[in-house]
Amino acid sequence: MAAVLRASLTGALSLLSLLGFVLLPRLSYGAPAELRFVSWRSDSPWVWDQAIKDFEARNPGTKVVREIGPHSSTEFHDLVTQKLRNRDPHMDVFFMDVIWPAEFAAAGWALPLDEFFPVSEQQKFLEAPILANRYRGRVYGVPVFIDAGLLYYRRDLLAKYGFSPPQTWPELVRQARRILAEENEPQLTGYSGQFKQYEGLICNMMEYILGNGGALWDETGLSSSLQLASSKEAVRFVRDQIIWGISHRGVLAYQEPESLALFVQGRAVFHRNWPYAWEVANDPKRSKVAGRVGVAALPSFPGGKSVATLGGWQLGISRFSNQPRLAWKFIEFMTGSEMQKRIALFAGRAPARKALYRDADVLKKNPQFRSQFEAFTRAVPRPPVPVYIPLSNIMQRYFSSAISLPGSDIDRLAGAAARDMDRVLDLLKGK
Numbered sequence: 001m002a003a004v005l006r007a008s009l010t011g012a013l014s015l016l017s018l019l020g021f022v023l024l025p026r027l028s029y030g031a032p033a034e035l036r037f038v039s040w041r042s043d044s045p046w047v048w049d050q051a052i053k054d055f056e057a058r059n060p061g062t063k064v065v066r067e068i069g070p071h072s073s074t075e076f077h078d079l080v081t082q083k084l085r086n087r088d089p090h091m092d093v094f095f096m097d098v099i100w101p102a103e104f105a106a107a108g109w110a111l112p113l114d115e116f117f118p119v120s121e122q123q124k125f126l127e128a129p130i131l132a133n134r135y136r137g138r139v140y141g142v143p144v145f146i147d148a149g150l151l152y153y154r155r156d157l158l159a160k161y162g163f164s165p166p167q168t169w170p171e172l173v174r175q176a177r178r179i180l181a182e183e184n185e186p187q188l189t190g191y192s193g194q195f196k197q198y199e200g201l202i203c204n205m206m207e208y209i210l211g212n213g214g215a216l217w218d219e220t221g222l223s224s225s226l227q228l229a230s231s232k233e234a235v236r237f238v239r240d241q242i243i244w245g246i247s248h249r250g251v252l253a254y255q256e257p258e259s260l261a262l263f264v265q266g267r268a269v270f271h272r273n274w275p276y277a278w279e280v281a282n283d284p285k286r287s288k289v290a291g292r293v294g295v296a297a298l299p300s301f302p303g304g305k306s307v308a309t310l311g312g313w314q315l316g317i318s319r320f321s322n323q324p325r326l327a328w329k330f331i332e333f334m335t336g337s338e339m340q341k342r343i344a345l346f347a348g349r350a351p352a353r354k355a356l357y358r359d360a361d362v363l364k365k366n367p368q369f370r371s372q373f374e375a376f377t378r379a380v381p382r383p384p385v386p387v388y389i390p391l392s393n394i395m396q397r398y399f400s401s402a403i404s405l406p407g408s409d410i411d412r413l414a415g416a417a418a419r420d421m422d423r424v425l426d427l428l429k430g431k
């Protein structure tokens, strides 16, 4: 028995040493470096999966471990900031919404990237997202793509009634009412946008409010502007004409995916969304209205200008990461021309790099970028302040209660929200 044991032990040992001989040269490289990347759930996940595989292939010995968080900017913010508050070393790189860099910089959560991302490189990007990534003279994120609000419409339905894309919001409402009345199709609604209580609600409401000459807050005087007549008038218009006039009530619970789903099912005449919706709406595998979709600038109010909210996502490095150089290598790859071109071609994302708007392949696939470029450069940022999130929370609550009931007391709600905002804005005074 002992002899058998000894024999098998010797066998096992020699097998181990043989394995060691074979494996050692590899093991001497050490364990693979793990880069932890926190991302949201994408609409075109395969594009990002492939990008990560390619990064790993080009950097042997590096493994990207991805944590996929919620799609919603508001919920994703909770996830990322919780990790940062805990100084979690297991997050190296994360996506940042265009409204976060000031907060992350002021809190000491995001690593300043100036040593990696010099001004000469920054100049290759559109100016607005770069400005959004700067805080007190330093840069904290590298833009991956930009977003700007656009109006999608059913080209077939507008043509059937002899309509051109509406130039003003009241015209959009008139067209929708006529189409709904004539089509007499119970499943069809006039408009689909993002009116749930979350960050997307701010983006939508800001387009109406600024388009009507109002504002969210006065950035010089640091006081709320929600109680201005022009701001309240826009909110009233959304409540009475858009939500309770031509939309399905479900729109009050929609974020981007649900509102787009309604449109691609052929159940909305008009749809407000970001540039990526073009790719989804024209993909016959994902859309019943592929080839019957038009896109235009958002309408304005009569005599006013069309306003598109600037959105978009950046990559940042956690101040608590133990491997900022590897993190930078990943960011460099993910924000480089090759990747931005790929996400423009296959995910319909609007590049943050200027040169790609002159790239023949990108323009062939997305000819609409040619005319949209101007609008992208004019898109209006949400004011970049470190207390953006508390201000947004107050505005979200206000907009949501103002539009959710037809008889809401907009004057009272706006007054209360303005007072709450002023208290937060006071924190910025004298800074």
Ligand code: GLC
Pocket (backbone or CB within 6 Å): 073, 097, 098, 099, 146, 147, 199, 200, 201, 203, 256, 274, 310, 311, 312, 313
């Ligand atoms: C998009 C935009 C982002 C915005 C969000 C709101 O993801 O890029 O800036 O905050 O939508 O839902």
